[in-house]
Amino acid sequence: MKRAAIIITLMLSAAACGPTETDTTTGSTTSTSVPVPDSDGPIESLAIDPGADPDLATTSTLLESTGSGDADQPTTTTVPAVSSNPAAGADDGSAEALADATAALDVLDDLLADMGSEIDGLAGDLAADANANASSGNG
Amino acid sequence: MTIRLPRLTAALLVGGLTIGAATPAFGQEESGETEGDTEHVVNLRSRCQQAIERRLGDLNRAQARIDGVDVLTAAHENSLDAIIDSTESGLSQLSASIADEDNRLELVQLCSQIAAEYRVYLVVLPQTHLTVGADRVDAAAARGDELISTFDETVEAAIAAGANVDAAVALRNQAVAHLDIAESSNSGVAAGALSVTPAGYNDGSGEVILDTVRGDLRTAHAELKSGLKDGKAAVHALRAAIGDLEDAA
Numbered sequence: 001m002k003r004a005a006i007i008i009t010l011m012l013s014a015a016a017c018g019p020t021e022t023d024t025t026t027g028s029t030t031s032t033s034v035p036v037p038d039s040d041g042p043i044e045s046l047a048i049d050p051g052a053d054p055d056l057a058t059t060s061t062l063l064e065s066t067g068s069g070d071a072d073q074p075t076t077t078t079v080p081a082v083s084s085n086p087a088a089g090a091d092d093g094s095a096e097a098l099a100d101a102t103a104a105l106d107v108l109d110d111l112l113a114d115m116g117s118e119i120d121g122l123a124g125d126l127a128a129d130a131n132a133n134a135s136s137g138n139g
Numbered sequence: 140m141t142i143r144l145p146r147l148t149a150a151l152l153v154g155g156l157t158i159g160a161a162t163p164a165f166g167q168e169e170s171g172e173t174e175g176d177t178e179h180v181v182n183l184r185s186r187c188q189q190a191i192e193r194r195l196g197d198l199n200r201a202q203a204r205i206d207g208v209d210v211l212t213a214a215h216e217n218s219l220d221a222i223i224d225s226t227e228s229g230l231s232q233l234s235a236s237i238a239d240e241d242n243r244l245e246l247v248q249l250c251s252q253i254a255a256e257y258r259v260y261l262v263v264l265p266q267t268h269l270t271v272g273a274d275r276v277d278a279a280a281a282r283g284d285e286l287i288s289t290f291d292e293t294v295e296a297a298i299a300a301g302a303n304v305d306a307a308v309a310l311r312n313q314a315v316a317h318l319d320i321a322e323s324s325n326s327g328v329a330a331g332a333l334s335v336t337p338a339g340y341n342d343g344s345g346e347v348i349l350d351t352v353r354g355d356l357r358t359a360h361a362e363l364k365s366g367l368k369d370g371k372a373a374v375h376a377l378r379a380a381i382g383d384l385e386d387a388a
Binding site: 093094095097098100101102104105107108109111112114115116118119121122123125126128129132133 | 197208210260261264265268269271272275276278279282283285286289290292293296297299300301302353356357359360363364367370371374377378381384385388
């Protein structure tokens with residue numbers, strides 16, 4: 001009876017200790033020490049090995065030079081993020097051109113108004129010349 | 140007692156008194172200085188001084204206008220300043236001479252110089268207005284060039300966005316043609332106007348020059364107006380083309 005009790009105790013101890021040792025070996029370097037945000041892929045890669053990819057190394061320089069310390073800001077302007085979706089980039093260019101053209105229309109209106117103002121002034125000059133001529137008498 | 144004279148007799152008597160008052164006595168004619176001459180000299184001197192004052196006032200207003208406009212080139216402003224200064228100076232000296240002159244014939248001669256020697260209304264003021272006008276054409280044309288440049292950039296953006304800009308570009312080309320004619324017509328206006336002198340006007344050449352540049356300036360004005368009209372139409376057409384894209388989006 002005592003022997004049976006000892007065997008059961010040993011089996012329970014083995015079952016409790018086994019998983020703990022396994023978790024310690026596989027999880028200690030990945031799941032707890034390195035964040036893996038999906039949207040910040042390049043930044044994560046930079047943190048692991050900045051010299052592996054020239055483009056990523058450039059990103060590293062950008063981060064240092066701006067001194068922002070916020071990995072989210074530069075990732076929105078990095079080349080990998082844009083080049084990853086060329087179709088979306090083409091759409092943005094067209095929309096941007098349309099926005100530029102629309103904004104320029106107001107500038108054109110201002111220039112037309114300025115030009116009209118000068119032409120009105122010229123009409124005044126011609127009228128003043130005609131008045132001087134008409135009221136000249138003999139001289 | 141009342142003496143009643145026939146009406147004709149009374150009229151002749153009044154007429155004779157009037158004539159007698161206006162006619163110098165014999166002794167006065169001998170001396171060459173009559174009461175009537177003195178009054179005439181005073182009136183003439185006053186009228187001549189008023190004529191000079193009117194011209195000096197108009198020159199002052201012209202100077203203020205020159206100082207007020209921002210389109211004049213420095214060279215043209217300097218030329219007009221010099222013309223107005225010398226005219227004002229000459230008229231002021233003439234005014235002093237007139238004030239000192241008691242001889243009627245000498246006074247008449249001095250007064251005749253007010254118009255003939257200075258030609259304020261036929262030369263100086265017109266050349267002021269024409270020169271300012273010429274520089275204003277250049278200013279308007281410069282605005283037009285800026286307009287076309289910005290328009291072209293906008294057209295490029297509109298094309299990149301997929302707009303049909305054919306109508307707008309055709310109107311833009313018409314505007315450019317009008318602006319070119321305006322600038323060409325205006326090219327000799329300021330120099331021509333500034334070249335005229337009172338003496339040149341008196342010999343007839345100055346009047347021809349002023350009439351020519353006046354016509355050129357009017358042509359430039361008409362072409363600028365046409366260019367502005369086409370420019371507005373071009374911008375309107377471009378706005379419509381861009382609006383179509385925005386609606387489609």
